[in-house]
Amino acid sequence: MADHYEVLGVSREATTDEIKKAYRRLARELHPDVNPGADASERFKQVTHAYDVLSDAKQRQQYDMGGSGQGAAGGFGGFGDIFDTFFGGQTQQRGPKSRRERGQDALLRVEIDLDEVIFGTHRDLEVDTAVLCETCQGSCCQPGTSPITCDICHGSGQIQRAVRSLLGNVMTSSPCGSCRGYGTIIVSPCVTCQGQGRVRARRTVPVDIPAGVDTGLRLQMPGSGEIGQAGGPHGDLYLEIKVRNHEIFSRNGDDLLCTLDVQMTDAILGVETTIHALDGDVDLELKPGIQSSEVLTIKGRGVTKLRGNGRGDLRIGIQVVTPTKLDHREKELIKAFAAGRKQQATQLGHFQQGLFSKLRDKFLG
CATH class of the missing domain: 2.10.230.10 (Heat shock protein DnaJ, cysteine-rich domain)
Structure with a gap:
C-alpha cells in the first residue's frame, strides 16, 4: 500500500494544518462530483484514507512506528481491524512505543x-x-x-x-x-x-x-x-x-501616506521645506500655486517589500490652510491683493466630501 505521506504529498514532519490543506486541495481535484474518472475515484479513496490516519494523532503515531494504518476507507483494512471490531483488541505494533514525543507548538x-x-x-x-x-x-x-x-x-x-x-x-x-x-x-x-x-x-x-x-x-x-x-x-x-497605529503616517500596501499643512501664502508663492519621515528627513519643493488635495510622491521612501526588492513610496497629501484670524493690517493687504486681481465669478460644482475624500481617491487611485 502506498505511503500515506506520499499520497498527500507532504513530508513526514508535516504539521496538522499542512496535512489538512493538502487533503482539501486533493479532495477538490479528485472528488467524484468534479472528476468522475475511475482513476480519480480510486485516488480519492486513497487520499481520504491517508488523511483519516494522519489527521488523528494516535493513529499517526502508530503508523509512524510501523503500524499498517489501515482504516475505514473502503471497508475493513485487514485482519487487525476485524479483531478490533469484534474482540476489542489492537493491531500489534512493531516494538514498544517511545517515551519521546514532539513538543507542542x-x-x-x-x-x-x-x-x-x-x-x-x-x-x-x-x-x-x-x-x-x-x-x-x-x-x-x-x-x-x-x-x-x-x-x-x-x-x-x-x-x-x-x-x-x-x-x-x-x-x-x-x-x-x-x-x-x-x-x-x-x-x-x-x-x-x-x-x-x-x-x-x-x-x-x-x-x-x-x-x-x-x-x-x-x-x-x-x-x-x-x-x-x-x-x-x-x-x-x-x-x-x-x-501599532502611527499618529502621522498610515500605510497602504508598501506605501506610506501622510498630509502636509501648507500656509496660504506658501501655497501661493511656493516654498522649500523639510519634513521628518520615519527613516529620516525629506526635502520638499512646493511649487507656486499648489492646491489642496494634490499628492506629492517621494519614490523609494515607503516600506521595504516583504517579498521582492525595493521599497514603496512616501505619498504626501497637501492641505492648504486658510487663516481665520487676521488683524486690521492683514485684512487690508488681502483686500488690496483681491482688488488687484481679475475676479472669477463663483461657480457651482459637483458635491465632494472635503479634502480627505479627494485625498483618499488620489492615495488609493
Whole structure:
C-alpha cells in the first residue's frame, strides 16, 4: 500500500494544518462530483484514507512506528481491524512505543511600531515554555539510574492473548498495562521533572522580524516551541504580528501616506521645506500655486517589500490652510491683493466630501 505521506504529498514532519490543506486541495481535484474518472475515484479513496490516519494523532503515531494504518476507507483494512471490531483488541505494533514525543507548538503575539516595519527589527522575547530537565537530561530517571525491562511484556510493550471466535483461537495484542506500552519501567523517576524529562521555565527567544510585515501576518520559527516529553523534538513557535497605529503616517500596501499643512501664502508663492519621515528627513519643493488635495510622491521612501526588492513610496497629501484670524493690517493687504486681481465669478460644482475624500481617491487611485 502506498505511503500515506506520499499520497498527500507532504513530508513526514508535516504539521496538522499542512496535512489538512493538502487533503482539501486533493479532495477538490479528485472528488467524484468534479472528476468522475475511475482513476480519480480510486485516488480519492486513497487520499481520504491517508488523511483519516494522519489527521488523528494516535493513529499517526502508530503508523509512524510501523503500524499498517489501515482504516475505514473502503471497508475493513485487514485482519487487525476485524479483531478490533469484534474482540476489542489492537493491531500489534512493531516494538514498544517511545517515551519521546514532539513538543507542542506555541503562538505569541508581537507588537511593533510602524517605523520598525520599514527595515525590520529584532526582539528578544521572554517565553514561558517547557525546557529540557537539566537534572536527568531528558532520561526521565533519577541520575545514576535507568529504566528496567518490563517483566510482564518482557520489553515488547504488548500483551498477547488468545480469544475464542468462530474462526477458532485468535491471538490479539494490546498495550501492556504495567509499562503502558513503553516496554520499560522507570523505577526511580527524576524528582526535578517527576519523570517527564522536561520542566516549565522562562527562556529568551531571539527573533529577527523581517521588513515589510503587516498586522495579522504569522511567522513560523521551526524548532523554537516547547521541548517534547522525555527530551523529544521541539515544536514550532508562531509569531502573530500587530503593527501599532502611527499618529502621522498610515500605510497602504508598501506605501506610506501622510498630509502636509501648507500656509496660504506658501501655497501661493511656493516654498522649500523639510519634513521628518520615519527613516529620516525629506526635502520638499512646493511649487507656486499648489492646491489642496494634490499628492506629492517621494519614490523609494515607503516600506521595504516583504517579498521582492525595493521599497514603496512616501505619498504626501497637501492641505492648504486658510487663516481665520487676521488683524486690521492683514485684512487690508488681502483686500488690496483681491482688488488687484481679475475676479472669477463663483461657480457651482459637483458635491465632494472635503479634502480627505479627494485625498483618499488620489492615495488609493
